[in-house]
Amino acid sequence: MIPARALQAYAAAELAQRAAGPGCRLSWTTLAGIGRVESDHGRFGGAALDADGVVRPRIIGVPLDGSDGVAEIRDTDGGRLDGDSVYDRAVGPMQFLPATWARYGADGNGDGIADPHQIDDAARAAAAYLCAEGRDIASGEGWWDGVLTYNRSVNYARLVWAAADRYAAATTTP
Template identity: 30%
Template sequence: MWLAIGLVATGLVLIFTLGTTRPVTSEEAPTPPPAAPAPSVSPAAPRPAAAPPADRPTRSDEAELDTWARQLAGPTKLPAALLSAYGRAEMRMRGEAPACHLSWATLAGLGQVQAVGSGPLPVPQPVWDRWNARATHDGKKPDQRNVADAAYTVARALCSGGGDLTTANGWWQAVLGYTQSPQDTQDVLNAANTFAAAKP
C-alpha cells in the first residue's frame, strides 16, 4: 500500500512539473553581446613625391633620369635602377594619361608590399597580357622580367580607369582594383607616403 501511495505521489510531481515548465521563447532568451565592428580603412590621398624629369620623346632624357634616381636612392633605400624604372613609368604616363597623375611612389609602394620589398614589381599575368608595353620604346618585345617594362605595364593598368590618382577616391579605386585587398591597399599607401617623403 505504501508503495502504491509513493508511486502516485511521484506521478503527481512529474505531472505538475511537466505541466508548468515551458520552453524559453526568443523574447526571453538572453541577448547576445553585440558583434565587434569590422576594421575599417579610411581612404586618403597619397602625398606628393619628388617628380622625375620631363619625358622628352625627341631626345634622350636618360642622364636626367639617372641623376634623379641616384639622388633618391639613399633617402628611399631603393636601388637607383628600380627608381629609374618607376620614374620612367611616371614620365610615360604624363603623356599617355595626363589626367591620371600617377606617381612613381605608388609604384614603389606596390613593389614594397607585393614583392615584400625585394622587387622587381610583380605583375599578375592577366594584367601583363592586357597592358604590357616596352618602357624604352626601342622596338623590342616587352619583357615581364624587366623591371622597367613591369613598372610601365602596371602604370598603364592603374591609369586605365580614368581616375585622378592625386585624389583619395581615384587612388583607392585604381590601387584596390589592382591589389584586390583593402589591407594591402592601405599598406601600399603607407609605403608610398614613406617614399614620397624622401627628398633628393
C-alpha cells in the same frame, strides 16, 4: 631604400604615363609603394635587378589554386610567363597575373619586348593599369580605386599607401 635601378624605372614610368594620360596624375611614389609591397623592388627571395633591369632569379608567385586564402585562377597563358599550365601565378617585380600582363604589358625600356620580369616594362605596365578607365590617381578615390584594382585587399592598399607616403616624405624632407 629603393635600389637606383628600380627608382629609375618608377620615375620613367611616371613620366611616360603623364605624357600618355595627363589626367591620371600618377606619382612615382605610388609605383614604388607597389614595388615595395609586391617584391621589395625586385629583391624578394634573394632576387636582384641586374643592370638591364631584369630580375634574377625570376620572381614567380604561389599557384593561385584556391588554397590557403588565395583566389583560384585557372591558367590563362599555357604557362608561358609563369611556368604553370594549371593555375596562374603572379610574375615579376610588380607581380602581374598573366591575363593582366596580356592586357597591360608594356615595353618600358624600348627594346621591342614587353617582359614582366624587366622592371622598366613592369613599372610602365603598372602605371597604365593604375590609370586605366580614366582614373585620377592624385584624388583619394582614384588612388584607392586604382590600388584596389591592382589587389582587392584593403590591407594591401594600406601597405602600399604607407610605403608611398614614406617615399614622398623622404623626397620633401630638407
